[in-house]
Structures are given as C-alpha cells and as structure tokens.
Amino acid sequence: AGPAMAEAGAAGPAMAEAGAAGPVVAEAVPPPPPPLPGLQLVRQGAEACVYRGLFLGRAAVAKLRIPKRYRHPALEERLSRRRTAQEARSLLRCRRAGISAPVVYFVDYVTNSIYLEDIVDSITVQDHINSLQQSGNDTSSLLILAEKMGELLARMHDEDLIHGDLTTSNILLRPPTEKLDLVLIDFGLSFISGLPEDKGVDLYVLEKAFLSTHPDTEAMFKTLLKTYAATSKKSGPVIKRLDEVRLRGRKRSMVG
Amino acid sequence: MAVRHQLELFPGCGVTLLLFDRLRNAAALRKKAMEGSMEGAFINPAMIVDPFQILVAVNKAVHLHKIGKMKTRTLYSEIIFSLSPNNNISDAFKKFGISDSDTAVLIVLVTDEGKTVNVEDIASQVEGQQVSLDELPRLADTAKIKKLYKITPQEEKIGTLLDSIVCRMSTKDVL
Numbered sequence: 030a031g032p033a034m035a036e037a038g039a040a041g042p043a044m045a046e047a048g049a050a051g052p053v054v055a056e057a058v059p060p061p062p063p064p065l066p067g068l069q070l071v072r073q074g075a076e077a078c079v080y081r082g083l084f085l086g087r088a089a090v091a092k093l094r095i096p097k098r099y100r101h102p103a104l105e106e107r108l109s110r111r112r113t114a115q116e117a118r119s120l121l122r123c124r125r126a127g128i129s130a131p132v133v134y135f136v137d138y139v140t141n142s143i144y145l146e147d148i149v150d151s152i153t154v155q156d157h158i159n160s161l162q163q164s165g166n167d168t169s170s171l172l173i174l175a176e177k178m179g180e181l182l183a184r185m186h187d188e189d190l191i192h193g194d195l196t197t198s199n200i201l202l203r204p205p206t207e208k209l210d211l212v213l214i215d216f217g218l219s220f221i222s223g224l225p226e227d228k229g230v231d232l233y234v235l236e237k238a239f240l241s242t243h244p245d246t247e248a249m250f251k252t253l254l255k256t257y258a259a260t261s262k263k264s265g266p267v268i269k270r271l272d273e274v275r276l277r278g279r280k281r282s283m284v285g
Numbered sequence: 286m287a288v289r290h291q292l293e294l295f296p297g298c299g300v301t302l303l304l305f306d307r308l309r310n311a312a313a314l315r316k317k318a319m320e321g322s323m324e325g326a327f328i329n330p331a332m333i334v335d336p337f338q339i340l341v342a343v344n345k346a347v348h349l350h351k352i353g354k355m356k357t358r359t360l361y362s363e364i365i366f367s368l369s370p371n372n373n374i375s376d377a378f379k380k381f382g383i384s385d386s387d388t389a390v391l392i393v394l395v396t397d398e399g400k401t402v403n404v405e406d407i408a409s410q411v412e413g414q415q416v417s418l419d420e421l422p423r424l425a426d427t428a429k430i431k432k433l434y435k436i437t438p439q440e441e442k443i444g445t446l447l448d449s450i451v452c453r454m455s456t457k458d459v460l
Contacts, residue, residue, distance in 0.1 A: 063293070064293055064296060066293065082293075084293060085293070085337060085340040085341060085344060086290065114459045117455070117456045117459045118456065124440055124452050125437055126437075126439055126440075127437065127442055127443050129443045133455045134341060134451060135294075135341065135345060135455050136459065146448070
C-alpha cells in the first residue's frame with residue numbers, strides 16, 4: 030500500500046486516502062495535463078487521457094497513458110511502452126502505404142505519451158451516422174460511406190496491419206464531411222499480422238460495435254464487407270474466417 | 286526575421302532560427318561549429334521544408350538531453366541527428382550539417398530560462414545575408430529530400446511532404 034498511497038496523495042482525485050484498514054483500491058490516477066496552449070480535455074478513457082492543444086505551433090492531440098496501479102510496475106512499464114511503440118509504428122506504416130492516419134509529432138517513451146496531428150473540425154463516423162439517422166436523411170449516403178470504409182479497411186489489411194479496436198468512433202471524417210475523407214485513429218491495440226483469422230476478428234469487432242451502436246445498419250455493414258471483398262486482394266480467406274468467428278462469438282453456446 | 290519559439294513541454298526553453306543566404310564563409314563556420322567556438326546547430330537549408338521540421342527535431346533533442354538519453358555528444362549535434370530518417374549519426378551530419386561549399390545556412394539556437402540570443406553577434410560572424418524563414422521553401426531541394434526520406438508516391442496523396450518527414454523523424458527510434 031505504501032508507494033500507491035504516497036503517489037495518490039500528491040494527485041487530485043485519489044481515493045486511497047481512506048484508512049489502511051479496508052482493501053487498498055488502487056485508483057487509476059490520471060497523469061498531469063501537458064502544458065500546451067489552448068489545452069482542452071477531449072476525453073478520459075480507460076487507457077489514456079486525450080487532450081487537444083497547440084504543440085510547436087500546430088493543432089495537436091496529446092495521448093497520455095493512464096498508469097494502471099493494479100499492475101506490477103515492471104509489467105505496467107513494459108505494456109505501456111509496447112502499446113505506445115505499436116501505435117507509433119502502425120501510424121507510420123499507414124502513412125507509408127497511403128492510408129490516412131494522423132501524423133506523429135513526438136513520442137515520449139518516459140511517460141509513454143504520444144503527440145499527434147489533430148484533424149481539426151473532424152467528426153467521428155459514429156457521430157456522423159447518428160446525425161444522419163436522426164435527421165432522417167436518405168440512406169444512400171450511408172451506403173457510400175460504407176463503401177469508403179470497406180475500401181479503407183481493405184487497404185489497411187492488405188498492409189497486414191490489424192487495427193485491434195475498430196469502432197465507428199475510431200474513424201474520423203475530415204471536413205468538409207460530404208467529401209467522406211476518412212482518417213483512421215487510435216492504433217494503441219494494433220499489431221502486424223498476415224493471418225486471415227486476425228483480419229477476420231478485426232472486422233468482427235467492427236461489426237459488433239457497428240450493430241450495437243447504430244440500429245438498422247445491417248445493410249450498411251453488408252455493403253462495407255462487399256467493398257472490402259472487392260478491394261482487398263486477400264479477402265477470400267478473411268471473409269471465410271469472419272463467418273467462422275461469427276459462429277464462435279460470445280454467448281453462442283448451443284447448449285440448451 | 287529570426288523565428289523564435291518557446292518549447293511548450295520544456296517551459297523556459299526557447300528556440301531561435303536564423304537563416305542566411307548568399308553565404309561566403311561556409312568552411313569557416315563549419316570549422317567554428319566543430320571546434321565549439323560558435324554556438325548553434327548549423328544546418329543545410331536545402332534539406333528543410335518548414336520551420337516546424339526543425340522544431341520537431343529540437344523538441345526531441347531537448348527531451349533526450351533532459352533524460353540523458355541523447356545518441357550524440359551535444360544538444361546541437363543531437364538536433365542535426367534528429368532530422369535524419371535513419372539512425373546513422375555520421376550520415377546525418379553529412380546530409381543535414383553544413384558543408385564547405387554551401388551557399389546558405391540555417392542556424393538553430395536553444396536557450397534556457399532568461400538567456401537571450403545575441404543575434405547581432407552571430408550575424409557578425411556569418412558572411413552572408415540574413416533572410417526571413419519564409420525563404421526556406423525556395424531554398425529546399427525537394428527532389429533530394431524526397432529521395433533521402435524515401436517518400437512513397439501513395440504517401441504524397443494523403444499529406445504534405447512535411448507530414449511525411451515529421452512522421453519519420455518522430456518514429457525512427459521505434460523501428
């Protein structure tokens with residue numbers, strides 16, 4: 030309890046002030062915000078705090094990893110560093126292949142923070158789909174969006190790059206939205222793999238996220254997969270695996 | 286004319302960029318830089334497309350300097366090394382450092398809290414004309430830069446040359 034308490038005491042909202050009698054709840058203490066001009070907190074996820082601000086004169090996003098105190102420090106350090114390195118590596122890989130992803134400005138391997146290009150005035154595909162559905166607009170534009178997404182993911186998988194956390198909030202639309210210029214973000218869980226299994230799972234994660242977040246989008250996802258299959262040179266085995274993974278899934282026990 | 290910027294992550298640390306064209310004493314400057322009798326990083330402007338490229342290099346160099354993990358011996362040599370897309374130090378100096386036949390030079394100075402840069406002092410030792418940093422794009426050798434940084438044709442479609450360069454600079458040590 031010693032080291033955790035000492036550090037928690039210094040930061041703000043730590044709860045570990047409670048008497049040593051009860052179980053020590055190692056509260057995940059967020060790191061101090063970076064001193065960037067125009068600083069705004071974008072979101073505080075489980076993995077990292079995301080801020081916007083000016084860095085070296087440019088609009089940037091700073092992702093500061095939240096250290097997990099329940100982990101053994103050596104493991105925490107290694108895992109944190111690996112995720113940061115994977116993210117940086119994947120972003121460069123995307124760029125070299127001509128896949129739109131934020132530019133990396135600076136990687137700090139001490140705090141495992143990464144400073145990236147801020148795609149100013151972008152909106153997530155999630156928000157875009159929601160707003161289109163709410164305003165009851167024609168669904169044809171959603172299908173074209175699905176095609177663009179399928180194409181983007183096909184190109185990413187053809188580079189043997191697995192995103193690892195595909196959701197509609199991890200794909201951005203550059204302004205103006207109508208151009209459907211997509212940018213992939215958040216490569217913290219990404220890795221390199223040529224296996225159809227890994228690509229299939231990547232798509233499965235997206236499918237689950239899609240259907241649970243956006244009602245009545247089955248047709249959209251179907252279009253996405255169709256374009257994916259048409260764009261990717263190695264799509265056959267991947268789609269096959271996707272079907273198999275769907276059958277596996279969670280809560281799919283065939284025991285009555 | 287000189288560009289000054291405060292590094293956000295290192296409060297108090299200021300960067301000054303000076304650009305000189307119509308340079309006549311490149312050899313003398315290079316010697317002074319090597320001896321350490323003149324402060325600053327002396328960079329070949331043909332390899333620089335934008336001041337941001339320098340700021341990214343300086344930010345990284347200062348960071349490594351503060352944590353004692355520089356790959357080169359001095360902060361100024363580390364700035365030059367940070368510009369390179371690969372991890373070969375002597376190659377970085379050859380490509381980004383000043384050579385005897387250069388006709389322009391970009392001088393980068395880093396100062397700590399309070400200390401100001403004596404621009405006149407520097408300028409007096411440079412036999413050339415100080416020009417605005419806006420001249421950088423004109424002095425840049427785009428073809429050479431693309432070749433050195435190995436920019437792919439697909440990449441050029443999704444961003445600027447500066448984007449590609451900066452991405453390589455910041456991720457080269459993870460590969």
